[in-house]
Amino acid sequence: MVHKSLEQACLIMDRSGVDTRKCMMCGKCSATCPAFDEMDYHPHQFVKMVTEGDIESLLSSKSLWKCLSCFACVERCPRGVEPANVVEALRVTLLRRQGENYITADDIPGLLDDKLPQQAIVSAFRKYKK
């Protein structure tokens, strides 16, 4: 059963600064998303799911880690909804829970190569760990 919570929906809207109710379900965000094929829930869907309060399904969605934060959806949404900000609010909500870090310092050495720029490592800690 899907657990719906208005309280959690408000939290995600606050945290993302996005009023998901502005969405008119045109699908433009999903059409432009470069990670669409990799996602289980797609941008227009996760916007709707937030409105409906279905936050727990989103918190376990792999879409959170597939989003490239490219802002194509933000730029191209005709209603100014900013789906990328919603993804980030969900990611942050999950990462702030105990034991939910997506990456740890011990993972880093195995991911390095000679040319990997500093900014990738710095941002990995910002994006995947709290």
Place this chain on the structure above:
Amino acid sequence: MIYTYYPGCTLKTKAKDLDLYARKSATALGVTLEEPEDWQCCGAVYPLARDEIATRLSAVRTLVSARDNKRAVVTVCSACHHVLVRVNDDMKNDADMRGKVNRYLELENEYGGETEVIHYLTMLRDKIGFDEIKKKVVKPLEGKKIAAYYGCMLLRPSKIMAFDDAENPTIIEDFIKALGAEPVIYPFRNECCGGYVTMSDKSLAKKAAGKVMASAKDNGAELIITACPLCMYNLDANGGADKLPVRYFTELLAEALDVK
């Protein structure tokens, strides 16, 4: 012309070329870039969540120090530029955020987004002018077919970045023309290369970078230029077997000005 120059962490390590040629070219163009002694890493990614305060502070410190020196800040790295512009916009337009940050930092003079943040490319376009640059080119890059790769962070969201038209940008193509080369227009020049997941999801990074590379190639480019060390790395590492060479725009500028 004197600016505060914010290099950022990567220009001190893996992207030394981007930094070195930015400085050499600036000197050749009569611009003084002053690097503050005590700058901090901006964090490399803009904190999108509205309740992230601490992760905005290092960017604010850079903006405040430029304000106190009465200078605009020039950045070269797309990511630093993105972070500084957006945090600055928060400080200007988000009263709640401004209040929290100022209370935390306990600054002598409150900061409200007064600093002008410009990218090196917009400095070339708006402060110097591509016509001026053209006059200073000693070794024009004649006959070279160059693809500008904009990526995401310079352009979007255009409402805040105000860098160029987000769907039909021209600034890097105009830059290429000023150097005497031929710009190649291709559909993926402002689509994502997947750099964001280059560490965590190789297969997705490869797919996205491969599309950019193929698009540039199919349209006849022999070289790609970028302002972003992460795009540079990702296009090179994940762009596929017969990828094009990728270089920093500052290196080409230095070459054309004959200061390389």
